[in-house]
Amino acid sequence: MDHNNSSRKPLKVHLVTSTDSNEFTHLTQALTRTSLVGLDAEWKPIRTPQDSFPTVSLLQIACRLNDRRGSDSDESGDSVVFLLDLYSIPLPSIWVLLRDVFVSPDILKLGFRFKQDLVYLSSTFCAQGCDPGFDWVEPFLDITSVYNHLQHGRNIPKQNKSLATICGELLGFSLSKELQCSDWSRRPLTEEQITYAAMDAHCLLKIFNVLQEKVSEEGIPCHNTNELSNLDANLGLKEILREHDMSTKILRTKFSEALDIVRASTYSDVSQMIAPTGELVSKSSSRDTLPMDESLLKIVKKYGEKILLKESDKKPKASKRKGKRQSSINGICKEKPLENVYEWEGPPPWDLSIGGDGCPKFLCDVMVEGLAKHLRCVGVDAAIPYSKKPEPRDLIGQANREKRVLLTRDAKLLRHEYLIKDQLYRVKSLLKNEQLLEVIETFELNISEDQLMSRCTKCNGRFIQKPLSTEEAVEAAKGFQRIPNCLFDKNLEFWQCMDCRQLYWEGTQYHNAVQKFIDVCKLSD
Known part of the structure; x- marks a missing residue:
């Protein structure tokens, strides 16, 4: 399905409800063609303190697609959003795939305060036998950090602005959060919920583009390899292997094997390296992914972060409040x-x-x-x-x-x-x-059909009782509002707000709105 976003190009959105579906195949293919994903999750709101974490019902993955060498795909450079319905998909069947994405050195993950989402995701998967869930995400970049880097630089105290506010300031459009607390456990999801969820993840890519453009304009150099960063262990292994005369492909393979050893050593129990299906799996991704380009590597080396969950993070905090x-x-x-x-x-x-x-x-x-x-x-x-x-x-x-x-x-x-x-x-x-x-x-x-569209939606003012002719409307709109030329030969009646002077006319949009509220208010019953 296609959903419009703030850009002219429609956003591709795929609702994934089964691992046997075309949408899931498209997801696995997209993950081999991306070096940048935006992550978000939705769950049913909990009104009172609980002894367990909420169950995540939807995971959003927004991918910025790269072009493979020799490919003439017309989707090159496009963004696509996958909504994984965790209520419909058997979680053991996607655990390895998601874990590999979360730790893949080839994919920069974006999120907005994603640590809480990761905690809830890990708990949700553990409840379905996918122990130990998810322990870390790396390389990672929080959108809040992106905003602070763009506004002030790294030495200024961070500002805790909402995602909607950041979108408004950096992208120039408002991100509605009206459905944030809707019941995400109900099925089927509404069209509004699907659009909301897709935009929540897609906007992360759009915000990151602003940072990437700034880095490109300023020509920020990569860190010296002797400097420490949030990817210390990974970069150190790369430098050790780089001392040998190896091709890039061999280097990546050797680095992946070495990284396996480091990651595997963090587990004290060999059973933790076995998938829920009983299958022994590698700790690194076996997917044929593309390496990051130079511009992404610069950003990862300069701003890259890591989310690492401790055991204490995976346990719900008991409420200390005995009463109000x-x-x-x-x-x-x-x-x-x-x-x-x-x-x-x-x-x-x-x-x-x-x-x-x-x-x-x-x-x-x-x-x-x-x-x-x-x-x-x-x-x-x-x-x-x-x-x-x-x-x-x-x-x-x-x-x-x-x-x-x-x-x-x-x-x-x-x-x-x-x-x-x-x-x-x-x-x-x-x-x-x-x-x-x-x-x-x-x-x-008491709502009647005569009342519909009788107030100014912009300022709440009442309309002038007598309708205006086209000539009167043109005169009233001078220096204030432009009337489309296509309306001049339609013999329409115009109405003007007595407070803000905004002009309205009974066009297609008006009639659609009237019919909408006739249906909503059941005025035709």
Whole structure:
């Protein structure tokens, strides 16, 4: 299947559900043609402390494909993402393949805080008899390190920015994290989940490209072979073998054999070198991989890292909290009990019986901004915070002044003692369509087809009641908005927002949106 990304070229995405499938064959072939992969994993969120790690249900592998010598493949230089459905594939059948990828010196692995993912992956595979799971990933490069290298250099303290923020700053597009906490254990996966998972891995390659271009422009030299790096052992073996007069192919073979000895020595039990199928396997990859090119080697030598799991990493940390922490001043508790604030208890602030105007109004915080646009599309007044990073007190104040119900998924907001009763509702659903239905049902909103697309999705303003002709719209748009020439001969009606002056017209996009919300809100039933 093809999914569009931020570039013009569609991203190739393959969902792998069986080792007998064409997708799995494509995966094994791609892994012989790549020197760079982005790794990510998804699992069902756990709301309370557990005695075991979550079970990983999806592993994403984004590959940047190289061209083999003599190959005229039209996929040369392309990126492709494989989504391994770990609920469908027998894990012992792919354990060796993944372990070889994780430790292959020919493949640079990219990740975003991937150590936790590796811990969960190792636990998931161990539970299926794939002992000892996965112990290390090398060579590795964390995207957070890439960002810090690009922004400040290595001597500046690291900044813990989100992947979405890094994408916005380096790539210029927003990476939605709305589905991060969706139920990844449910099958089949939705189209939205597949797209989200693929982009999470693919963006790692895009961010790395920025670093690689900078390294190329600056002409950063390789480290002197006497300097130590995160690949000390590997580079040392290479230098020892390089003293002999060998061809590159023989050198790689000898290095691989020597590396086997080093890696095998880290295991105290010979049985740990046996695959779950009972088959004795080599500790190095037997795949016919391509060596890294010079530009990648430079980056590995300068910035390369390693993830190495200790035994303590593989054991869940027992929660030390005996109960909810509470602080008090003069005996007054500063934390409110949460049991009673998850369900809405009216009346809402717009209710006529308490002096409201009868018009439902909401304030959606940053965690449900997508819900705000959906509410506007069905004609409901839905504002967003004044600032991008508002303090809880500011959110509460804005909701109170404008007589709005604050919608959020942030449980921390429920713990503030200054919360005003019947002013906040915690949205339970994760997907925007489901969130919209939840709010409509909870607050008993009356949605009609006439209300659809009656508010500005950009600023929440109302439209000017009288539609504009094409000539009037052209005049209103001067110096502000460009109207496509193809609309001039279609005799369309235009509508303008009274607040931000944005122009809208009843084209294909409009009719598709109307039909979408007719279906979502079941208005045709």
